[in-house]
Amino acid sequence: MSSIDTLVNTTIRSDVRAIHGYHVADASGYIKLDAMENPYHLPHHLREELARRLVDVTLNRYPVASYATIKQSVCARLGVPAGYDVMLGNGSDELISILCMGCALQDRRAVVLAPTPSFVMYQRSAQFAGMDYVGVPLKADLTLDMPAMLAAIKQHKPSLVFLSYPNNPTGNLFAADDIVAIIKALDGFGLAVVDEAYEPFAQQTFMHRLPEFNNLVVMRTVSKLGLAGIRLGYMSAAPQLLAEFDKVRPPYNINVLTQAAAEFALDHVEVLNQQATALRAARADLTAALAAMPGVEVFPSAANFILIRVPNSDDAYAKLLSRKVLVKNVGKMHDVLANCLRITVSTPEENSTFLDAFAASLAS
Numbered sequence: 001m002s003s004i005d006t007l008v009n010t011t012i013r014s015d016v017r018a019i020h021g022y023h024v025a026d027a028s029g030y031i032k033l034d035a036m037e038n039p040y041h042l043p044h045h046l047r048e049e050l051a052r053r054l055v056d057v058t059l060n061r062y063p064v065a066s067y068a069t070i071k072q073s074v075c076a077r078l079g080v081p082a083g084y085d086v087m088l089g090n091g092s093d094e095l096i097s098i099l100c101m102g103c104a105l106q107d108r109r110a111v112v113l114a115p116t117p118s119f120v121m122y123q124r125s126a127q128f129a130g131m132d133y134v135g136v137p138l139k140a141d142l143t144l145d146m147p148a149m150l151a152a153i154k155q156h157k158p159s160l161v162f163l164s165y166p167n168n169p170t171g172n173l174f175a176a177d178d179i180v181a182i183i184k185a186l187d188g189f190g191l192a193v194v195d196e197a198y199e200p201f202a203q204q205t206f207m208h209r210l211p212e213f214n215n216l217v218v219m220r221t222v223s224k225l226g227l228a229g230i231r232l233g234y235m236s237a238a239p240q241l242l243a244e245f246d247k248v249r250p251p252y253n254i255n256v257l258t259q260a261a262a263e264f265a266l267d268h269v270e271v272l273n274q275q276a277t278a279l280r281a282a283r284a285d286l287t288a289a290l291a292a293m294p295g296v297e298v299f300p301s302a303a304n305f306i307l308i309r310v311p312n313s314d315d316a317y318a319k320l321l322s323r324k325v326l327v328k329n330v331g332k333m334h335d336v337l338a339n340c341l342r343i344t345v346s347t348p349e350e351n352s353t354f355l356d357a358f359a360a361s362l363a364s
């Protein structure tokens with residue numbers, strides 16, 4: 001019998017063997033400000049009601065394949081325009097992967113383009129689908145380099161352009177006019193995917209503009225709104241496009257527990273919206289407190305996290321960690337992020353614990 005190493009080397013793609021897995025830090029015992037989770041639970045009485053609903057879920061049957069009820073609820077409550085449907089994903093991560101699989105060409109390598117730095121899964125999903133990835137660096141002020149974006153679109157003719165709106169990990173909203181210019185530049189050969197994972201905190205959207213553009217896809221998730229654990233993303237686009245991507249989707253990708261929990265949560269979406277309102281207020285407080293600290297540069301955020309630059313992000317990260325606060329050190333991710341940390345906005349209590357630990361870290 002040949003060795004397992006030989007087996008791995010002969011069967012697994014070399015580009016997969018060459019990369020590291022998606023790293024998730026072990027957060028037990030830490031204040032967790034690294035993953036843009038909503039710190040608030042559903043209120044206790046709602047969780048009890050949810051538990052009573054889950055009793056009746058038919059675990060022995062496959063989900064109803066049309067997902068009609070939950071889709072209707074998403075469309076009705078989350079601003080999907082009349083005449084447009086949604087496709088559901090096991091998180092928007094799955095939708096990104098489906099978009100890439102659906103657009104990867106057979107006769108030549110299709111291109112995925114995105115500004116960098118942005119959400120890492122765009123590049124990963126493109127790679128796994130066998131597509132080429134073109135990253136166009138943001139300007140130092142973290143805005144889109146429009147001449148470079150338009151030139152790259154002209155040169156590479158990308159099938160997909162991903163625009164995180166607001167952008168992760170920078171937190172800013174790109175100019176809406178720039179996004180429109182990109183959508184128009186792609187007309188005829190490419191899709192613009194506006195990823196609105198942080199829409200509850202930005203309150204800016206392209207969803208209502210779907211009828212204006214055949215090549216616009218608007219993608220969202222309930223993860224950052226407070227339901228990261230149930231894994232539910234959705235996207236809308238022209239029905240003809242959705243019908244094609246739906247063929248790539250695994251038939252029962254949303255499980256019955258997620259479906260029941262999501263329907264229940266959407267029936268009480270005002271609770272989640274109130275939590276988002278509280279987090280927006282906390283973001284303003286945290287931004288002001290950070291901006292008042294000497295040596296700290298704070299970038300404006302429309303998301304539930306804040307990007308800051310410190311004199312030494314490795315040092316600050318390590319010192320925060322030793323004080324049991326976990327943030328994301330993005331300082332090595334890209335040149336424009338040198339010495340930057342990304343901090344998830346949390347409850348006023350956790351934010352002030354972070355601020356105390358951070359002040360002590362800067363002083364020591």
Ligand SMILES: *Cc1c(COP(=O)(O)O)cnc(C)c1O
Pocket residue numbers: 036090091092093094119164167168195197220221222223228231232233
């Ligand atoms: C968090 C995030 C996602 C992933 O969302 P899931 O629905 O949890 O898979 C997608 N896009 C961006 C920009 C994100 O930051």
